[in-house]
Amino acid sequence: MSGTRAPRLPTEDRVVDEGVIGPTGRFPRGKMHPSDTGEIVIAVGHTAAGKVVVEFGTEISWLGLDPTDAIVMALELKRHAEVARREATGA
Secondary structure: OOOOOOOOOOOOOOOOOHHHOEEOOOOOOOOOOOOOOOOEEOEEEEOOOOOEEEEOOOOOOOOOOOHHHHHHHHHHHHHHHHHHHHHHHOO
């Protein structure tokens, strides 16, 4: 991949190491659609201001997930939302 990477968003709690976020160029479960550009490693985190952040490491038009990956992502979003709310409100 050429070009510049997107700037890192400020998160306190990363799910994956900073160096592996973004496209991998692989299609581990096959191509879902002709516009499919392949697997992408994402990070879910939160900011000190109480915002949940999903970092893709690149621009994307759509995201396709199998049911297990969708559940994992939903649980990570929920976990970070709960932590962000707790930290932002002090509760």
